[in-house]
Amino acid sequence: MVKSTSLLLIVVAVAFFVVAQAHSEPLSMLLQNLTKEHHLNFKHDSALGESSFFGDITAITSSGTNAEAYWSFDQKKFSFQAIRSPYKEKHACDLIYTMNIDGSDITLVSGPVGRTTCSFYYPNNEDIIYGSTRAGSEYCPPNPDMSYGYLWPLNKDMDIYINYKNGTLDTLVSSDAYDAEAVVSPDGKRVIFTSAKDGDLELYTMNLDGSDERRMTYTPGYDGGAWFSWDSQMITWRANRPRGTEYADYQNLLNFGLVSPVNMQIYVQDVNLAAPAKQLTNNKGTNFAPAFLPDNSGIIFSSDLHAPNQGNFQLYVIDLEGNNLQQVTTVGNFNSFPMFSPDGTTLAFESDRGTTARGDINVLLAKWVGPGLRK
Numbered sequence: 001m002v003k004s005t006s007l008l009l010i011v012v013a014v015a016f017f018v019v020a021q022a023h024s025e026p027l028s029m030l031l032q033n034l035t036k037e038h039h040l041n042f043k044h045d046s047a048l049g050e051s052s053f054f055g056d057i058t059a060i061t062s063s064g065t066n067a068e069a070y071w072s073f074d075q076k077k078f079s080f081q082a083i084r085s086p087y088k089e090k091h092a093c094d095l096i097y098t099m100n101i102d103g104s105d106i107t108l109v110s111g112p113v114g115r116t117t118c119s120f121y122y123p124n125n126e127d128i129i130y131g132s133t134r135a136g137s138e139y140c141p142p143n144p145d146m147s148y149g150y151l152w153p154l155n156k157d158m159d160i161y162i163n164y165k166n167g168t169l170d171t172l173v174s175s176d177a178y179d180a181e182a183v184v185s186p187d188g189k190r191v192i193f194t195s196a197k198d199g200d201l202e203l204y205t206m207n208l209d210g211s212d213e214r215r216m217t218y219t220p221g222y223d224g225g226a227w228f229s230w231d232s233q234m235i236t237w238r239a240n241r242p243r244g245t246e247y248a249d250y251q252n253l254l255n256f257g258l259v260s261p262v263n264m265q266i267y268v269q270d271v272n273l274a275a276p277a278k279q280l281t282n283n284k285g286t287n288f289a290p291a292f293l294p295d296n297s298g299i300i301f302s303s304d305l306h307a308p309n310q311g312n313f314q315l316y317v318i319d320l321e322g323n324n325l326q327q328v329t330t331v332g333n334f335n336s337f338p339m340f341s342p343d344g345t346t347l348a349f350e351s352d353r354g355t356t357a358r359g360d361i362n363v364l365l366a367k368w369v370g371p372g373l374r375k
Contacts, residue, residue, distance in 0.1 A: 049330045053317075054347075055367030059354065060103030062362060064088065067350050068337045069363040072121040073188065075342050076101060079109070079119040079128050080363065087112050093140035096130045096163075103363070109163055113138045115155065118181045122208060123188030126165035129172065131180030133157045144258055154178035154196055154257045172210040178257070181224050184208070186342070187232040190271075192216070194224040201259065203237060205271070216273065220247060222259055228271075229292045230344075235271055236280075236290040236299050238264040266290045266301050268320060280322040284308045289336045293317065293372025294344030300328065302336035315349065317371060328370065334361060344374045 050057075064084025071078060078101060081094040087108070096110035096119045109128055110116045114137060119130035133141055136157030144151040158180050160173035173179040177196035184191050192205045203216040203223045217223040219241065226237035240263050242250040253259055266287045269277040281287045285305035293300060298319040304312055306327065315328040315335045329335040332353030339348050347366045355362065 050328065053328045053366075053368065053370035055369050057364055057366045059362045059364050060099070060101070061106075062103075063357065063360060065094075065359050065361055066363050067094070067361060068118060069348050069350065070120050070183075070339050071101075071341050071348060072125045073123050073342060074125045076125070077121070078348065078363065079121055079130075081117055081119060081130075083359075091140060096128065096132075098128070101365070110134075115140055115158070117158070118183075120182060120184050122162070122184060128163045129160060129182045129184065129191065130163065131158050131160050131182065133159075134161075135159055135171075135174070149260055150262070151253070151258045152261050154201075154254070154259055156257055160193060173206070181226070183227055185228040185232040186230050189232065190228075192226045192228065192235060194226070196254065200254070203235070216269075216271075217277075219277075221250065222261065222264070225288055225290070227291045229296045230294065231296060233271055234268060234292070234296065236266060236268045236292060238288040238290060238301075239267055240264050261288075262286055264288050266299060266318070268299065278320070278322070280318055280320070281305070282322070289338065291338050291340065294340050294368070294374045295372050297372050298324070300338045300340075300347075302338070324371075326371070340368065344368070 064082050066080055066082040066084065069078040069080035077098055079096065079098050081096055083092060083094055087095060091112040093115040094117060095108060095112060096116045097106055097108055099106045110130065110132060114132045114134035117131045119128050121128055133155045141153065141155055144153050156177055158178050159171055160179050160182050162170050162172050173193065175195060175197040179193065179195045181194040182191050190205045191208060192203060194201055195204055200220055201222040201224055203226050204213055205216060206213040221239055221241045223237055223239045226235050228235055264286050265279055266281045267277045267279050280299060283305040285303050285308040287301055287303040287305065290299045290301040298317055300315060300317050302313050303316055304310060306314065312333050313336055315338055316325060317328055318325045332351045334352040335349060337350045345368060347368045349364055350361045351364050352361045
């Protein structure tokens with residue numbers, strides 16, 4: 001593999017996990033390593049381009065690497081992952097927090113234990129599901145050697161837990177492989193997640209208590225970062241489809257608990273799997289963090305398609321036929337992890353716009369005036 005700074009910039013994030021995956025923890029890992037020069041090298045269009053999509057924009061955090069802020073069902077709180085004070089000096093990997101939608105009352109949920117990722121509220125607006133390596137160690141697991149390319153760790157002790165309001169913790173998904181990237185359906189009935197339990201990174205759904213598990217994808221490659229439509233009848237996700245020698249490389253990395261999250265494309269499919277998955281994007285960039293527009297007419301996602309491999313990620317929208325691609329954001333070098341509020345009026349996303357400290361990204365709220373508003 002080629003050792004190069006540009007390769008390290010291929011993905012500033014990809015669900016995350018925000019491993020959050022993009023959703024993804026490696027997002028935070030990479031942002032902490034980006035130099036100030038990288039941020040200054042990019043030029044952007046005026047913010048006027050964003051006025052077609054955003055009304056007022058407000059930052060609700062002001063420091064740290066904050067990512068994957070997802071709304072509670074009652075639209076009063078966020079769960080999110082972050083590397084932030086006072087824990088970042090001694091525990092330099094993502095932890096799970098909650099906060100009010102104005103950014104107040106930031107509370108650590110996961111404790112400073114292991115690497116955590118991809119949190120989401122349950123319908124009772126109290127319990128929170130997230131991934132953690134806590135069963136393997138209380139410490140942050142080692143990061144991959146980035147000199148061999150941008151890699152995500154697929155920690156075999158990454159399991160999915162539910163954190164109850166009373167502080168107790170139960171294991172929902174545990175295997176001898178990576179299990180993470182969980183999202184709850186808007187109807188509050190199912191959870192979708194990614195697992196390598198069957199020898200490949202595939203999507204699965206289950207009931208809220210972990211029962212009735214169903215495998216959703218079967219095509220070789222990394223299927224992850226899935227999201228439900230607002231009527232809970234469709235899913236969208238990011239996936240790569242390696243072929244030939246690329247597939248051999250993919251399998252070799254997988255055997256070592258690693259993945260190179262590049263050349264990801266956006267897909268959509270009905271949850272009943274009655275028809276084949278539809279690929280919406282087909283470009284040379286890395287596309288990730290997809291979510292449905294408020295009326296389910298299209299997808300909003302993050303991508304570097306405008307300048308692949310340059311470490312610059314912006315938000316885009318596209319319809320469910322893969323047409324009408326529009327760039328949403330033009331400010332900052334990293335804009336990702338979009339999620340609309342349950343009432344469809346406000347977009348939460350993360351951005352490095354306006355930051356001064358290396359690696360900082362903040363949670364922003366924007367009034368949505370773009371396509372896909374509910375009638």
